[in-house]
Amino acid sequence: MPKIKSLEDLMKIKENTLKNVKMRELGKRGKIIVAMGTCGIAAGAKETLNAIVEALNESNIDDIAVVQSGCMGLCEVEPTVKVEIEGETPVVYGHVNPENAKKIVKKHILAGELVGELIVKQGKE
Amino acid sequence: MGLLTLADHVHDIAENSVKAGAKNIVIEIKETSDYFWFSIEDDGPGIKNVEKVFDPFFTTRSKKVRKVGLGLSFLKQAAEMTDGYVEVKSKLGVGTKVLAKFNKKHIDCQPVGDLAITFFSLLLNQNVNFRILRCRNENCYEIETRTIKEYFGEIDSSKKMKMLKDLIYELEKDIKEE
Ligand SMILES: Nc1ncnc2c1ncn2[C@@H]1O[C@H](COP(=O)(O)OP(=O)(O)OP(=O)(O)O)[C@@H](O)[C@H]1O
Numbered sequence A: 001m002p003k004i005k006s007l008e009d010l011m012k013i014k015e016n017t018l019k020n021v022k023m024r025e026l027g028k029r030g031k032i033i034v035a036m037g038t039c040g041i042a043a044g045a046k047e048t049l050n051a052i053v054e055a056l057n058e059s060n061i062d063d064i065a066v067v068q069s070g071c072m073g074l075c076e077v078e079p080t081v082k083v084e085i086e087g088e089t090p091v092v093y094g095h096v097n098p099e100n101a102k103k104i105v106k107k108h109i110l111a112g113e114l115v116g117e118l119i120v121k122q123g124k125e
Numbered sequence B: 001m002g003l004l005t006l007a008d009h010v011h012d013i014a015e016n017s018v019k020a021g022a023k024n025i026v027i028e029i030k031e032t033s034d035y036f037w038f039s040i041e042d043d044g045p046g047i048k049n050v051e052k053v054f055d056p057f058f059t060t061r062s063k064k065v066r067k068v069g070l071g072l073s074f075l076k077q078a079a080e081m082t083d084g085y086v087e088v089k090s091k092l093g094v095g096t097k098v099l100a101k102f103n104k105k106h107i108d109c110q111p112v113g114d115l116a117i118t119f120f121s122l123l124l125n126q127n128v129n130f131r132i133l134r135c136r137n138e139n140c141y142e143i144e145t146r147t148i149k150e151y152f153g154e155i156d157s158s159k160k161m162k163m164l165k166d167l168i169y170e171l172e173k174d175i176k177e178e
């Protein structure tokens, strides 16, 4: 007989921990967009996403949304990540491996400084 | 360049369904020591030219962004290298189903890769209803967008993302150890 475990079973077990996370709904001051098209996936964009989640969580940053987009058309420099902060010019970073992703969170998101060497595009289009 | 793991293929094919505007996507994965089989079914608009779908130059994406459509041709190439297969069934206005089988024992079979992060990444598209059934031999786990919404609401903070991610890794780890 196949055994099926469900996410629901697991969540029931952890209900108490879950309650704590559920409460706080904070406003967002910006977002990080990870390009998840075929070339992004091929270049390791999932590992990048993973690293971003870990870095935001470690630094207790809850006012930045993380979203995914299709291919940004910059295949040669994937994985790419776009940082959009309210009142700032959007910045696209290229070659964002997990290590660079952590750097972007630490510098751009936390300290408000651009990570110059990784920028591939700045501005709306 | 190409997709390197079977998890990447699953991700990429499911992303096609998301991009096509599907509301419901069902992903089934059955893995044994011999094979890796998956099926991804959506209720999107369907594909007009199914016969052209494996052609690397067939894409309906904006030509400014994308000149080639590589996802399905990568999948076909990778599956057939292992003496496996890919099948695409599509009906306009009804939806699309992609099935693929890889023979894991074949020397050219790509590694399975990280399915947990694949599922996590897909599930962040909360406007789409996912149902994921993942089996390894006799052991399976199931994830539904509905349950995630029930327990987490919107996945709008890094705490929730981290927790969801860890839960999926736990499910995946469990079926690997049993
Ligand atoms: N689930 C689906 N529903 C509707 N149309 C689809 C679906 N999957 C694929 N298609 C169509 O088939 C085309 C080819 O898909 P394929 O994944 O090979 O390339 P692509 O998605 O266009 O580009 P890439 O995957 O390289 O980013 C798509 O452009 C789209 O028109």
Ligand SMILES: [Mg+2]
Residues within 6 Å of the ligand: A038, B012, B015, B016, B070, B071, B072
């Ligand atoms: Mg595609």
